[in-house]
Amino acid sequence: MSRLRDALERGEFVVTGEIAPPRGSDLAAMRETMRIVGPRCHALNVTDNQGASLHMSSFAACLVAKELGYEPIFQQTCRDRNRLALQSDLMAAWAFGIENVLVVTGDDPRSGDHPQARGVFDLDSTQLLQVAAGMNEGHDMQGRPLSGGPTGFYLGAAVFPEAEPWGAQLARAVGKIEAGARFFQTQAVFDLDKLVRAVDALHQHGAKVVAGVLVLRSPRVIDFVNKHLAGLAVPDDVAKRIREAPDPAEAAIDLAVEQVAAIRDIADGVHVMPLGLDARVPEILARAGVAAGA
């Protein structure tokens, strides 16, 4: 059984990390990151052409995580594959023992490194959750039985607690729960009141919420986040604190520690996105008082 599902359902505070597959075939750096972050996490999200930019396939990188003994969360975006390819990757994932799936729409291609690419979006993320939930009942999108019987995916989705109007955002999230999502992972959250609002609402529908924390290690990273990451803006006071610090990286670590500690009292888990400071993740978690995963 998925360790992530087990921990969330038992009410244990979970930690998830984020792994970007390489742009190329050298697995060494990714393995190294997994070895640093993995032991502190219940599961590792493995991104799927994140930021609409080219990377090795998430499925292959998930297998690498499993090889090293870490539990992956297989991310699937709707941007690069149609309904046939999405289902075939889900079948592959289940056949190779990947249980956690995070289904996301995917950034628009024009925000990535291949702006000429055609976005597929044959399904949207709510529809793909319905398809994966159907596989959990043993059938494909056309209702035909799957050889080997039902899959047992633990299905997750994205939610954006700070997005306004919140009514539209919440309605979409509830639609995802009805479609089969059992847990949410959020974009980085700075406004904790809005995180409380999201967690309260989603708990009422029986879903778990793992809140995102970004380590904003430099003014350059803040600019990048504001310019390139969909559904996210670093508040001015946060940006100022890091920009004006004598050592921005240390200020970013301090901020992340405070955020993780606060999230412990609000959400069901924390998702740490270190943006390059992977080596500091164990320290952030330890200082925030979060025990090693599992």
Place this chain on the structure above:
Amino acid sequence: MIVTKPRSLERILEDLQSVGARRVFVVGCGECATAARTGGEEEVAAFSRWLAEHGFEPTGGVVPEVTCHRPGAASALRKHREALDDSDAVVVLACGAGTQAVADAAGLPVFPGLESSFLGMAVRNGEFEERCQMCGECVLDATAGICPVTACPKGLLNGPCGAMWEGVCEALGDQECVHVRIRERLAAQGRGAAGVLPPKDWSKKRKPDAVSVRERVRRGQEGSR
């Protein structure tokens, strides 16, 4: 209407040079390209002047009433048979369907003079916005008469996605998220959201598509639909 944009003149130049054309006939369109000011009488005259300035000899021009009506386009061309016989190539200032109707009828190398952009709505005189993908299975009943297949850059049926921020679509930068707009209009009309819309049936949009009104009328007379 079909909204067209001017095609790169360098590209048209290359096209004409590729067949060694010197004498060139120009065809416009009295319908959409006239309204879009890309292929009406004025534009055909201006394009002919441009040809003359670039070493070509314009042999004549015509603006058929509706260039994508092939018999109509052929009949318009017949009235200029002499000029066409004296031409090396034809440039068409119309949409792709109009250009193909001329290519079928002219008996000469025919080149597009415009780019066909979208099925548009005139939001006011001279300003057109893309409003329909002709997807073959309309969702406007569920979306308050606002098409998300067209207005959402990802064409999502269910939104908003993570690119929505303060009600604005970050992928487009400066426009309201269509899914927020749909929700607001439904609410203003006292209608609930339609719930999760199912995946689209793209078999309804298989190409090349064709319609025979004659066939439909004949069947209608037989009492079936």
